[in-house]
Amino acid sequence: MQSAFMPGRLIxxxxxxxxxxxxxIRNKKKSKEGYATVKLDMxxxxxxxxxxxxHDMMVKLGFSAGWIGLIMKCISLVSYRIKVNGELSESFxxxxxxxxxxxxxxxxxxxxxxxxxxLLQKAEEEGRLSGxxxxxxxxxxxCFSLAVC
Numbered sequence: 001m002q003s004a005f006m007p008g009r010l011i012x013x014x015x016x017x018x019x020x021x022x023x024x025i026r027n028k029k030k031s032k033e034g035y036a037t038v039k040l041d042m043x044x045x046x047x048x049x050x051x052x053x054x055h056d057m058m059v060k061l062g063f064s065a066g067w068i069g070l071i072m073k074c075i076s077l078v079s080y081r082i083k084v085n086g087e088l089s090e091s092f093x094x095x096x097x098x099x100x101x102x103x104x105x106x107x108x109x110x111x112x113x114x115x116x117x118x119l120l121q122k123a124e125e126e127g128r129l130s131g132x133x134x135x136x137x138x139x140x141x142x143c144f145s146l147a148v149c
Contacts, residue, residue, distance in 0.1 A: 021132055035132070046105065047097045049112050051076055054098075057115045074104060 025035045054075065058068045075098065079091040098105040123129040 024132065045112075046100055046109060049098050049109065050096050053112060053115065054108055057111045061111065061114070071104070071108070075099075075108070 022037060025037060028035065051072065055068060055072055058071065063071075076093075078099065079093045081091045082089045098108055120129065124131065
């Protein structure tokens, strides 16, 4: 679930684990069960974050109403104008998305990612989704060869 900000772990370890899992899935031949992987483009996700979802996540995580109101004003009151052939357009307001470069955006995005993670965890608990099983013992012949402690 989380490998960054934990003693003894590096976020770059995720790259190695993802590579090994992909290799394992690609080469698995014994089972009738199929496997699938999902790759998310997190850079595009910034533009698609629904403001209502940000609000609801902050409520669920226990942020105070005053703080939530302040954050929602910061992300929803922005307006843009575009310069075309030297002329500025009328101003317009976006309906969703987090502004890349805004100092608060990475934090808000992490809050949204927490919601996505919770949805995946719930699907796994309900049996609608399962992950690749790891063995803690790399000597086990039936399990994935990467030992995770």
